[in-house]
Amino acid sequence: MQRTIFDADHELFRDSVRRFMQKEIGPHAERWREQGYVDREAYQKIGEQGFLLMWADEQYGGSGLRDLRYEQILQEENIRHGDAAFYQNLHSMVVAPYLDKFANEEQKRKYLPGAVSGESVLAIAMTESNAGSDLAGIKTRAEDKGDHWQLNGSKTYISNGILADVVIVAARTDPDNRHGIGLFIVERGMPGFERGLKLKKMGLHGQDTAELFFDNVRLPKENLLGEPTKGFVYMTQCLAIERLQVAIGSIAAAQVAFDITLEFVKQRQAFGKPLGALQHVRFTLAELRAKLDTVQCFVDQCVMLGNAGRLSSELSSEAKLLASELEGQVVDQCVQLHGGAGYMDEYRISRLYTDARVSRIFAGANEIMLEIIGRSLGLDERKLT
Ligand SMILES: Cc1cc2nc3c(=O)[nH]c(=O)nc-3n(C[C@H](O)[C@H](O)[C@H](O)COP(=O)(O)OP(=O)(O)OC[C@H]3O[C@@H](n4cnc5c(N)ncnc54)[C@H](O)[C@@H]3O)c2cc1C
Structure with a gap:
């Protein structure tokens, strides 16, 4: 379209x-x-x-x-x-x-x-081994020592974790307030800041996703970003644009998967004719085409709303949900249409398949997207009960 x-x-x-x-x-x-x-x-x-x-x-x-x-x-x-x-x-x-x-x-x-x-190179470190969806549950602690902040704790699944020179780290500044979190700028080479092993993953093998460790890292006062207890609000604000980025990437990957599969079914012969001549194959790709066009329109509209400063958290969650679910569906069906070749690493579709799985998990799992959208409808158990 x-x-x-x-x-x-x-x-x-x-x-x-x-x-x-x-x-x-x-x-x-x-x-x-x-x-x-x-x-x-x-x-x-x-x-x-x-x-x-x-x-x-x-x-x-x-x-x-x-x-x-x-x-x-x-x-x-x-x-x-x-x-x-x-x-x-x-x-x-x-x-x-x-x-x-x-x-x-x-x-x-x-x-x-x-x-x-x-x-x-930049990275952001929010997630911990015991706190991902429940970001307010992070344990990494930044203590105000008068003339500096002292940072202790660890983070996991951090993208660009090995390459990053500047990492924005979310840390608890107020142990008595669940949302008392600050954001701190941690720089490569600061004593006590160490990286763990590069994590082995299902896909995105070129991404240096890693663990980060902070052991009594002495942070100058000027490395605090904004207010010391507003980090949770800041993350909520920035996650809307992050989710739109995931949506843009998901629909782009799904379009690539579709295009290479369309080409494949025109070339690949079975039962004396190209696969694409089979009605099932034609119907499968026709349905995916219609869904791709629909979700692409939605994502494009969100981009324009973002430009106008009118992209709500609910809409970016809808975009992330729809695009990443469709990406999963498209890559799965496209692997199927490739047959055994689709399972082979040398075929790009197999990598699109493994790379896609994380889109439904990171930047907030899709269940969290449903919570955000559902609550925006007034269906919030904290307010209804
Ligand atoms: C490749 C990769 C890169 C990443 N990059 C970064 C990064 O750069 N920086 C960073 O900070 N983090 C990063 N993450 C972490 C990512 O954002 C978290 O993994 C994600 O938010 C989910 O958190 P979790 O893994 O702790 O899962 P959990 O919070 O333990 O949730 C597990 C599952 O439980 C379900 N669930 C959880 N809560 C609810 C709920 N309220 N209602 C219904 N179902 C629920 C969902 O299905 C969810 O997937 C990355 C993760 C991966 C895999």
Whole structure:
């Protein structure tokens, strides 16, 4: 279906992003999967193109382009021609927005230019081994020691965990208040900040998902982001845009899975004719096509609402829910249509399948999306009972 949200400038931009992804990212993807992380230089190369934190003001090195369509194009082309494990969007659109929204001028001057150039890779550490969906249950503790904060605890499943130079860490600042959480900027090399092993995963093998440990890390007072007990509110605010990013990635991956499968069923012969000549195959792909067009429209509309500052938490949750569920359905049916080839690593569809599974879990499991949407309907057990 023709998409109507892009103009000529966006299409030109898409062409240059596509060329970049085809030349600088895609050819390295297999090696990155084997080594378990993306080359640090990839961030510097994309930074040189001006494609990181495009929204950042010019004084920090950015383009001041606050138009989510550019970020959407970057993610779509990264997934189609680059590598899904290259988390340029986590860097630009999930972590850096915390600096944009809650950092003071001094912090922006210190951290944004390196993030824009790609010299400094970003991560965000909220999840702990005993607190994921229930974020208010985190145990990592930051104690106010007068002239500094002392950080103790650990985090797990942290994307960019090994490469990251700057990590925004959620830590409890008020043990008596369940939502008494602060956000702290932790830098590579700070004494007491250690990384655990790179975690072995089902998919996204090029992503350096890792554990992080904090043992009496002495944080200067100026490394606190915003107010010391407002971190939970800040995370809630930023998670809406993060969920839209997941939706953009999920529908983009589903479109790729569909396209390569459509090509496959036209080529692959069975019973003396192409697979696509079988009515079941035709109906399967026809139904997926209709669903993909519908969800793509919804995601595009959310992007435009995001540009207008009117994307609610419920709508971004709906987008994440619909796109990631459809991604799961599409990759599963597309593996089936590939037959045994679909189970083989050399066929891209098998990697799209394993990479897709996490979309329904991270950035808030889809059950949490249902809670957010359900509560917005007034169906909140805390208020109804
Ligand atoms: C590859 C990967 C990358 C990640 N990257 C990051 C990162 O960069 N930073 C970060 O902080 N975290 C990251 N995470 C963590 C991710 O956000 C959490 O795994 C996710 O929020 C789920 O939390 P959990 O694993 O603790 O599951 P749990 O909270 O234990 O939940 C397990 C399951 O229980 C069900 N469930 C939970 N609560 C409810 C409820 N209220 N109602 C109904 N059902 C419920 C859901 O099915 C859920 O999947 C990443 C995870 C993965 C796998």
